[in-house]
Amino acid sequence: MRCCLKIEVVFVYTGSLTMPPCTENADWVLFEIPKSISDEQLDTYINKYPDSHRLIQNSKGRYVFKGGSMIS
DSSP: OOOOOEEEEEEEEEEEOSSTTOOEEEEEEEESSOOOOOHHHHHHHHHHOTTOOOOOOOOTTOOOEEEEEEEO
Protein backbone atom coordinates (compact mmCIF):
# COMPACT_ATOMS: atom_id res chain seq x y z
CA MET A 1 0.00 0.00 0.00
CA ARG A 2 1.33 3.43 -0.89
CA CYS A 3 1.45 6.15 1.67
CA CYS A 4 -0.15 9.44 0.79
CA LEU A 5 2.33 12.30 0.73
CA LYS A 6 1.44 15.91 1.24
CA ILE A 7 3.27 18.65 -0.63
CA GLU A 8 4.23 21.65 1.50
CA VAL A 9 5.62 24.95 0.28
CA VAL A 10 9.11 25.73 1.53
CA PHE A 11 11.55 28.59 1.11
CA VAL A 12 15.27 27.81 0.83
CA TYR A 13 18.26 30.14 1.10
CA THR A 14 21.92 30.05 2.02
CA GLY A 15 22.72 32.14 5.06
CA SER A 16 24.74 31.77 8.22
CA LEU A 17 24.44 30.11 11.61
CA THR A 18 22.68 31.97 14.42
CA MET A 19 25.35 31.18 17.03
CA PRO A 20 28.90 32.50 17.20
CA PRO A 21 31.01 32.39 15.13
CA CYS A 22 27.97 32.82 12.78
CA THR A 23 29.60 30.71 10.06
CA GLU A 24 28.26 31.36 6.56
CA ASN A 25 27.10 28.81 3.98
CA ALA A 26 24.37 27.30 6.15
CA ASP A 27 21.35 26.15 4.14
CA TRP A 28 18.05 27.23 5.67
CA VAL A 29 14.67 25.65 4.87
CA LEU A 30 11.55 27.47 6.08
CA PHE A 31 8.00 26.16 5.87
CA GLU A 32 5.34 28.52 4.51
CA ILE A 33 2.97 27.33 7.24
CA PRO A 34 4.70 27.55 10.64
CA LYS A 35 5.10 24.35 12.67
CA SER A 36 4.30 24.17 16.38
CA ILE A 37 6.46 22.87 19.21
CA SER A 38 5.58 22.34 22.85
CA ASP A 39 6.82 24.53 25.68
CA GLU A 40 8.96 21.59 26.81
CA GLN A 41 10.60 21.33 23.37
CA LEU A 42 11.29 25.07 23.37
CA ASP A 43 12.80 24.93 26.87
CA THR A 44 15.01 22.00 25.83
CA TYR A 45 16.25 23.94 22.79
CA ILE A 46 16.92 27.13 24.78
CA ASN A 47 18.83 25.17 27.44
CA LYS A 48 20.92 23.36 24.82
CA TYR A 49 21.60 26.45 22.65
CA PRO A 50 21.49 29.51 24.95
CA ASP A 51 23.36 31.73 22.47
CA SER A 52 21.19 30.86 19.45
CA HIS A 53 20.22 34.31 18.29
CA ARG A 54 21.36 36.93 15.86
CA LEU A 55 20.08 40.25 14.62
CA ILE A 56 18.41 40.25 11.20
CA GLN A 57 21.03 40.59 8.47
CA ASN A 58 20.65 42.10 5.01
CA SER A 59 20.39 39.66 2.11
CA LYS A 60 23.86 40.44 0.73
CA GLY A 61 22.54 39.64 -2.74
CA ARG A 62 21.37 36.15 -1.74
CA TYR A 63 18.29 34.65 -3.35
CA VAL A 64 15.38 32.94 -1.62
CA PHE A 65 13.92 30.02 -3.56
CA LYS A 66 10.33 28.81 -3.24
CA GLY A 67 9.58 25.17 -3.82
CA GLY A 68 7.67 22.12 -2.69
CA SER A 69 8.69 19.49 -0.19
CA MET A 70 7.04 16.07 0.15
CA ILE A 71 6.27 14.95 3.67
CA SER A 72 4.44 11.91 4.96
